[in-house]
Amino acid sequence: MDTHPHPLSALSLDETNQARDVVRSLHNGCVLDFRQIFLLEPPKSEVVDFLELEHAGKVTSSTPWPARMAHVRYDVLEPGKAPAYHESDIDLRTSKRIKHEIVATKHQPGLTIFEFEKLVQAVNKSPLFQEKMKKIKLPEGFELVVEPWPYGGPDDADGHTRLFQGLCFGRDKRSGNADSNFYPYPIPLIPIMDARTGEIIRVDEPATGGVNDPYTSQGTAEQPIDHCLPGEYVPELLANGLRKDLKPLEVHQPEGASFTISQGNVVEWQKWRMRLTFNPREGAVLHDIRYDGRSVCYRLSMSEMTVPYADPRYPFQRKQAFDFGDGSLGNTVNNLELGCDCLGVIKYFDGVLTDADGSAVVTKNVICLHEQDNGINWKHTNWRTNRAVVARRRELVFQFIITLANYEYIFAFKFDQAAGITMEARATGIVSVVNIDAGKKVPWGTIVSPGALAQNHQHIFCLRIDPAVDGHKNTLVQEESLPLRRDKDTNPYGNAYEVRKTIISTSTGLDLNPFTNRVFKVQNHSKRNPISGNYIGYKVVTPATQMLLADEHSIQYNRARFAKHGLWVTKHKDDEHYAAGRYTFQSRHEVGGLFDAAARKDNTKDEDIVLWSVFGLTHNPRVEDWPVMPVEMMSVHMIPQDFFTENPSIDVPSKKDNASRYESDCCKQQEILRGVESMGVK
Amino acid sequence: MDTHPHPLSALSLDETNQARDVVRSLHNGCVLDFRQIFLLEPPKSEVVDFLELEHAGKVTSSTPWPARMAHVRYDVLEPGKAPAYHESDIDLRTSKRIKHEIVATKHQPGLTIFEFEKLVQAVNKSPLFQEKMKKIKLPEGFELVVEPWPYGGPDDADGHTRLFQGLCFGRDKRSGNADSNFYPYPIPLIPIMDARTGEIIRVDEPATGGVNDPYTSQGTAEQPIDHCLPGEYVPELLANGLRKDLKPLEVHQPEGASFTISQGNVVEWQKWRMRLTFNPREGAVLHDIRYDGRSVCYRLSMSEMTVPYADPRYPFQRKQAFDFGDGSLGNTVNNLELGCDCLGVIKYFDGVLTDADGSAVVTKNVICLHEQDNGINWKHTNWRTNRAVVARRRELVFQFIITLANYEYIFAFKFDQAAGITMEARATGIVSVVNIDAGKKVPWGTIVSPGALAQNHQHIFCLRIDPAVDGHKNTLVQEESLPLRRDKDTNPYGNAYEVRKTIISTSTGLDLNPFTNRVFKVQNHSKRNPISGNYIGYKVVTPATQMLLADEHSIQYNRARFAKHGLWVTKHKDDEHYAAGRYTFQSRHEVGGLFDAAARKDNTKDEDIVLWSVFGLTHNPRVEDWPVMPVEMMSVHMIPQDFFTENPSIDVPSKKDNASRYESDCCKQQEILRGVESMGVK
Known part of the structure; x- marks a missing residue:
C-alpha cells in the first residue's frame, strides 16, 4: 500500500528536515541561518481536482497527487560578505529546488528569536549604549531590561540596513521574582542595532515631556523612573492578594468530546x-x-x-x-x-x-x-x-x-x-508604554501608571x-x-424600503x-x-x-x-x-x-x-488596561x-441538561421579587 | 422591630391585592377589568437620600422612608357605556389614591391576554368572518387558527376605536399533535375586532400576488394553502429526526454559585x-x-x-x-x-x-x-x-x-x-409570514417555505x-x-491623530x-x-x-x-x-x-x-430562519x-481548572499537524 501525505497537511518533522538538507546541499561551504520552513501549498487547481476525487471516494493509487513542496527561508552567511536572505521552494518528491530567490536587501524577512537574542547581547556589550546608561541612575535594586522590537518603518537615512530597536525598562530585582513586571519603569533610551554587524549604531532618546514641550528630548533625566510605581500581575506579587469569593465552574463532558x-x-x-x-x-x-x-x-x-x-514625536512614528x-x-x-x-x-x-x-x-x-x-x-x-x-x-x-x-x-x-x-x-x-515626566500630560496617550504613558x-x-x-x-x-x-x-404608506443588490x-x-x-x-x-x-x-x-x-x-x-x-x-x-x-x-x-x-x-x-x-x-x-488589559x-x-432549505440546526436535540441545579444554598425556596423579606430596621 | 419593604423592591402579593382593593372601593358599583398593577417607584430624590443612608449603614426607625406606591391600570365597565381606561396611583401606607387619570380613548393601554382570548371568540362567532371562510377550502384534516395581534398604527377612518387584528393560519390536525406548526399555512384573511363590542367589524383580504400584481387583493384564492408545506420544529414531528452525535456538555459548580x-x-x-x-x-x-x-x-x-x-401593501403597513x-x-x-x-x-x-x-x-x-x-x-x-x-x-x-x-x-x-x-x-x-401565491416573488421579503412570505x-x-x-x-x-x-x-510623520472630546x-x-x-x-x-x-x-x-x-x-x-x-x-x-x-x-x-x-x-x-x-x-x-430562526x-x-486605578480584575485567580481533560478517545497521543498519518490509498 502506497501512502502520501494529504496535500492539505502541514510538513512533518522528516519533510522539514529533508527540505533543510536539500537547501544545505545547494549552498555548500556557506553557513546557513534558517528562519522558517513550512508547507508551500500545492497549486489550488491541483488540490481542487484532488478534493473532488477525495470526496467522491475515488482516490486511488493512480490518482495524480498534487505536488508536495516546502518553502524555505534562510540567510546565507559567506565570509566577508553581509548575510543575504534567500528563499527556496523544494519539491519533496524529487528533492529538487524548483524556485530560488535571493531576496537580499530588496525586502527584509520577518524576525527570528535569534535576532532578538542578538539585540540583547549587542546592547549589553555596546560602549555607546553603556555611556548613555552611565548618565542614568536607576533606583536601588533595579536592573536594565531590553525589550527587542522590530524597527518599524525606516527613515530615509536608514537605507536598506536591517535594524532592530530595543525598548528599555528597569526591573525591580528586590522581590527575587523573575516575573516582577518591568513595564511600569520605561527608560527613555532606544538602542538601534545593525543586524548584519550586531553593533549598536545609535541610541535614540525620545522626548518625555508634555504637550507644550518640544518633540525632541531635552536631555534624558538622570532619574527617569524614580516617579514610577509597581504594576504587578503575577498573583504572588499582588499587594492585596487575590479575591477569594469565586467558586469553581467546571465543564464536564462525561461521554467525551463530540x-x-x-x-x-x-x-x-x-x-x-x-x-x-x-x-x-x-x-x-x-x-x-x-x-x-x-x-x-x-x-x-x-x-x-x-x-x-500615534505619538507624533520621533522616533515613535516607527512604532x-x-x-x-x-x-x-x-x-x-x-x-x-x-x-x-x-x-x-x-x-x-x-x-x-x-x-x-x-x-x-x-x-x-x-x-x-x-x-x-x-x-x-x-x-x-x-x-x-x-x-x-x-x-x-x-x-x-x-x-x-x-x-x-x-x-x-x-x-x-x-x-x-x-x-x-x-x-x-x-x-x-x-x-506598550513610554516614559513621561512627572506632572506632564500629552494628548497622544494615557498615563496608566505614574511615569508610564500608554500611547x-x-x-x-x-x-x-x-x-x-x-x-x-x-x-x-x-x-x-x-x-x-x-x-x-409604490409605497403608499411610507413603510417600504428598498433592498438594493450590487454585484x-x-x-x-x-x-x-x-x-x-x-x-x-x-x-x-x-x-x-x-x-x-x-x-x-x-x-x-x-x-x-x-x-x-x-x-x-x-x-x-x-x-x-x-x-x-x-x-x-x-x-x-x-x-x-x-x-x-x-x-x-x-x-x-x-x-x-x-x-x-x-x-x-x-x-x-x-x-x-x-x-x-x-x-x-x-x-x-484607559487606566483599567493596566497592568494587563481585560480583553477587547x-x-x-x-x-x-439561502444556502440550506431550512434552519440547519432544527435537528439539534432540545434535551434538558440534567447536571443543572437550583441555587438553594442561600435561600430555601424560590424567591418572589417582593418586599416581604423586608429590611430589618433598628 | 419595624419593617418596611425596601423602596427598590417589587410589590408583594399582599401589596398588589391591597392596591386592587383600594381601587375597587373607589369605583363602587362598576365592574373593573384590571390590566396591570405594579410598583410606582418612589421619587428618585427620596430614593437617593435613602440609599445614601443605607450604604452608610445609617438606616434607623426614624429614617424617612420613601413613599410606597402602586400604579394600577384598569378598565371601568359601566352599564350602557363603552369601557373606559383608567390609571390610579395608590399610596399603600395610607390606602389613599394620590393620582387618578381617566385616559379613556385619548390613548390605548397595552393589550392583555384576556383581549387576545376575546378576539379568538369573536372570530369564531362572527358571521362576517364565517362567510369569508366559507369561500376557502382548507386541505383535508386542517383547521383554522387565529393569531391575535395588536392592530398597529391605525388608519384615519379607525378613529379612536380600540381594535385588534387576527392573522389566520391553517393547522394540520392529522398528526394529533397540538404543537404541529401552523405558521407554514398562512390564510390571507385578517379579521378586525372592535374591542369595546367584541364584534368583528371587517375582514381585510391582503394581496397574495407578486411584484407586478396589484397591491390589493384580486379575490382570495379558493385553496390558498394547498401549495404550502409543513415546517415542524417539535422533535417528535421532525421528518428526519434529531441528530445523534452531540455528546453532553455539563456545567458543574461543586461548591455552588458564587x-x-x-x-x-x-x-x-x-x-x-x-x-x-x-x-x-x-x-x-x-x-x-x-x-x-x-x-x-x-x-x-x-x-x-x-x-x-416593510411590505407596502395594505394592510401590512399596520404591522x-x-x-x-x-x-x-x-x-x-x-x-x-x-x-x-x-x-x-x-x-x-x-x-x-x-x-x-x-x-x-x-x-x-x-x-x-x-x-x-x-x-x-x-x-x-x-x-x-x-x-x-x-x-x-x-x-x-x-x-x-x-x-x-x-x-x-x-x-x-x-x-x-x-x-x-x-x-x-x-x-x-x-x-412572521403571510400568504403568497405559487410561482410569485416580491422584493419585500423572502419565501421561506412554499406559499409563506417572510416580510x-x-x-x-x-x-x-x-x-x-x-x-x-x-x-x-x-x-x-x-x-x-x-x-x-505638529505631526511631522503623519502618524498622529486627534482625540476630540465634545461635551x-x-x-x-x-x-x-x-x-x-x-x-x-x-x-x-x-x-x-x-x-x-x-x-x-x-x-x-x-x-x-x-x-x-x-x-x-x-x-x-x-x-x-x-x-x-x-x-x-x-x-x-x-x-x-x-x-x-x-x-x-x-x-x-x-x-x-x-x-x-x-x-x-x-x-x-x-x-x-x-x-x-x-x-x-x-x-x-433567509430560508435558514425557518421554521425557527437561529439567534441573532x-x-x-x-x-x-479611568474609573479605577488599575484593571479591576487583576485579582481574579488564574487557577487551573482541574476538571478539564485531554481528548484522548480517538487518538492515543498528542497530534502533530503533519502528514505522517497519511491517507491510506487503495
Whole structure:
C-alpha cells in the first residue's frame, strides 16, 4: 500500500528536515541561518481536482497527487560578505529546488528569536549604549531590561540596513521574582542595532515631556523612573492578594468530546468537516471546510495585522508592528495549558517549527480544540399549549494565542450548529508604554501608571476568507436596505424600503456601512435555493470599525494600505495570502498586498474569489488596561443565506441538561421579587 | 422591630391585592377589568437620600422612608357605556389614591391576554368572518387558527376605536399533535375586532400576488394553502429526526454559585451588588448597581422595542409591534426551565402579575440568574521566563425571555469581573409570514417555505441606562479619533491623530459613527482619576446599526421617533421610562417618548442624566430562519474608563481548572499537524 501525505497537511518533522538538507546541499561551504520552513501549498487547481476525487471516494493509487513542496527561508552567511536572505521552494518528491530567490536587501524577512537574542547581547556589550546608561541612575535594586522590537518603518537615512530597536525598562530585582513586571519603569533610551554587524549604531532618546514641550528630548533625566510605581500581575506579587469569593465552574463532558480527529488533521464535528494545518506565518489555518458534505470555504486564515502608534514625536512614528508579517508568528505562539486557556475536553495540536540550524522542532500545544456552550440557539414557545422547545448553541472552537513582547492576541475560529462560522480576535496583554515626566500630560496617550504613558494606537486585523460556496466559482454581492420615499403608487404608506443588490464584478476594496445595513454575500450564481428562488450563498458580517488613521503621505499608511478598506475582494492567486504583502519587516511600502492585488482589476464575477475582512480597534488606553488589559473582542461572522432549505440546526436535540441545579444554598425556596423579606430596621 | 419593604423592591402579593382593593372601593358599583398593577417607584430624590443612608449603614426607625406606591391600570365597565381606561396611583401606607387619570380613548393601554382570548371568540362567532371562510377550502384534516395581534398604527377612518387584528393560519390536525406548526399555512384573511363590542367589524383580504400584481387583493384564492408545506420544529414531528452525535456538555459548580441573595432582591457577586425587580412592562430591572461599593448605575432596563414591517401593501403597513409597550411584557414572559434556558447552578425569581379581577398571581421563574465562563479575560506570558498568567472571564447573567405570538426575544444583563456590564438581546422564534401565491416573488421579503412570505422588517431596541458614576451628577462626553494632516510642526510623520472630546450639554438624540471611532463616556466631572488625571467615567459602547427606515411622513415613523438616533441623552424625570412613550398600542404619534424628552432642551452637563441606547437589526429573512430562526445577537457594553486605578480584575485567580481533560478517545497521543498519518490509498 502506497501512502502520501494529504496535500492539505502541514510538513512533518522528516519533510522539514529533508527540505533543510536539500537547501544545505545547494549552498555548500556557506553557513546557513534558517528562519522558517513550512508547507508551500500545492497549486489550488491541483488540490481542487484532488478534493473532488477525495470526496467522491475515488482516490486511488493512480490518482495524480498534487505536488508536495516546502518553502524555505534562510540567510546565507559567506565570509566577508553581509548575510543575504534567500528563499527556496523544494519539491519533496524529487528533492529538487524548483524556485530560488535571493531576496537580499530588496525586502527584509520577518524576525527570528535569534535576532532578538542578538539585540540583547549587542546592547549589553555596546560602549555607546553603556555611556548613555552611565548618565542614568536607576533606583536601588533595579536592573536594565531590553525589550527587542522590530524597527518599524525606516527613515530615509536608514537605507536598506536591517535594524532592530530595543525598548528599555528597569526591573525591580528586590522581590527575587523573575516575573516582577518591568513595564511600569520605561527608560527613555532606544538602542538601534545593525543586524548584519550586531553593533549598536545609535541610541535614540525620545522626548518625555508634555504637550507644550518640544518633540525632541531635552536631555534624558538622570532619574527617569524614580516617579514610577509597581504594576504587578503575577498573583504572588499582588499587594492585596487575590479575591477569594469565586467558586469553581467546571465543564464536564462525561461521554467525551463530540468531535473526532482522523488522518492527523481532519476534524469532524456533527455535520462539519475541515482540515487543520499550522504554519509559522499564519498560525492555525482551516482548509476544505464543509457542512453536510457541501463546500463552504476552501481556506480560512488570519492574514495580517498592523499596530500603528500615534505619538507624533520621533522616533515613535516607527512604532508600527505587523504581528504576522514582522513577528513571524511561529516565534510568538503560546504553548497552551490544560484547564487555563480553555475548559472541558480539549484536544491539543502541536506544530513543527524550525531551529536556526534548520532542524525541525515540535512545539507543543499550539492550537487547542474544544466545544463550548454559548447560550440559547433557538427557542419557540407555543403560547396556546405552553410547549417550549429550546435548543442550545454548541460551538466548536479552534484557538491559538500569540505573545508579541508585551502584548497578546487570542484568535479563535468557531463553528456553530446553525452552519455559521465566527472568527474572533481578543486583544489582551500589557499595553506598550513610554516614559513621561512627572506632572506632564500629552494628548497622544494615557498615563496608566505614574511615569508610564500608554500611547494611542490602532490594531487593524485582516482575515482572509477563500470561499467555496458549493464550488469555486463565486460572486460577491453587496446588499443595502435603503429608505424609499412615500409614493402613492409604490409605497403608499411610507413603510417600504428598498433592498438594493450590487454585484462586485472587479477586484476592489470596499467600505462598510452599518447605517444602510450594507451586507456582503458570497453567492454561487449557478445555483438557486429551491424554496426562495434566490442564489445560494453565505453572508459575511464584518464589524464596521475605524480604518487606518495615519495620513496618506505617511510611511505608516504606505506600509499598510490594506488597512484603508473594510472588505476587499480579489481573484484567487496561488500563494497570495498576506494582506500587507510577503515582506512587512522594515517595509516602506506595501508590496504584493491587497492594494496591488485589487489593482489588477481582475474579473470577480463567477470567479474563484478571495475575501479579506479588515477590522480594527482604535485603542486610546484607559487606566483599567493596566497592568494587563481585560480583553477587547471583535468578531467576523459567516452565516448561510439561502444556502440550506431550512434552519440547519432544527435537528439539534432540545434535551434538558440534567447536571443543572437550583441555587438553594442561600435561600430555601424560590424567591418572589417582593418586599416581604423586608429590611430589618433598628 | 419595624419593617418596611425596601423602596427598590417589587410589590408583594399582599401589596398588589391591597392596591386592587383600594381601587375597587373607589369605583363602587362598576365592574373593573384590571390590566396591570405594579410598583410606582418612589421619587428618585427620596430614593437617593435613602440609599445614601443605607450604604452608610445609617438606616434607623426614624429614617424617612420613601413613599410606597402602586400604579394600577384598569378598565371601568359601566352599564350602557363603552369601557373606559383608567390609571390610579395608590399610596399603600395610607390606602389613599394620590393620582387618578381617566385616559379613556385619548390613548390605548397595552393589550392583555384576556383581549387576545376575546378576539379568538369573536372570530369564531362572527358571521362576517364565517362567510369569508366559507369561500376557502382548507386541505383535508386542517383547521383554522387565529393569531391575535395588536392592530398597529391605525388608519384615519379607525378613529379612536380600540381594535385588534387576527392573522389566520391553517393547522394540520392529522398528526394529533397540538404543537404541529401552523405558521407554514398562512390564510390571507385578517379579521378586525372592535374591542369595546367584541364584534368583528371587517375582514381585510391582503394581496397574495407578486411584484407586478396589484397591491390589493384580486379575490382570495379558493385553496390558498394547498401549495404550502409543513415546517415542524417539535422533535417528535421532525421528518428526519434529531441528530445523534452531540455528546453532553455539563456545567458543574461543586461548591455552588458564587453569588448570594439577600433581602429577597439584593444580588451580590464578588465586588458587584445590585437590586433586581420585575415588572410587567419592562421585565427585569436592575437598580443601584455598585462595584466595590462605588455607584455605577441607578437603574438599568429595557425600555422599548419596535418591529415595523416593510411590505407596502395594505394592510401590512399596520404591522408594527411595540413589544414592550403594546405587548405588556407580563403577558408574554416565559417561565424558564432548569437545564434548558441556562446551565449550571441557577437561581430563579418569580414575578407578581395581575389577573383580570385584579388578584395578584405569582408567575414562576420569570428571571434566571447564573454564572457562565466566557473564555479568557486577560493573559500575559513573560517570554523570558515562559511564565503565563491567564485569568478567565466569569460572568453573572440575569436572563428573561418573552414570546410575542410567533417571535421570541432573549434579554440578558451580564456583569463581568473587569467591572463591565453587557446588555445582550437575542432574536429568535418564528418569523412572521403571510400568504403568497405559487410561482410569485416580491422584493419585500423572502419565501421561506412554499406559499409563506417572510416580510422584511426591522427590530429596533431601546435600552435605558440611568447612570450614577460615583454620584448622580454626570456628563456625557462624545469622543472621536480623527485624522490629522501631516504637518511639519505638529505631526511631522503623519502618524498622529486627534482625540476630540465634545461635551453634550443639552438633551438630544445623537448618531453613532464607528468610522471616527465615536465613543460616548459618562463622566463625573467632580472627580479625576489619580493616575491619568482624566475624569472618572464609564464608556457606553453601543452597536452602530441602521435606524428606522420608514419615511418621515409615515405613521410607522411617527409612532417610533425614538428609533431615529442611536443614543439619546435626557435629564432624569421621574417615571420617564419608555422610549416610545407610555402608550404605544394603536398610537399615531410617539407621545412622551424620547423625542419629547429631548425637545425639553434640558441642561445635561453635571446633571442627573439618562442615556437611551437605540440599536437594531434590519431583518431581510433567509430560508435558514425557518421554521425557527437561529439567534441573532446584539450587545451594548458599559466599560469603566479611568474609573479605577488599575484593571479591576487583576485579582481574579488564574487557577487551573482541574476538571478539564485531554481528548484522548480517538487518538492515543498528542497530534502533530503533519502528514505522517497519511491517507491510506487503495
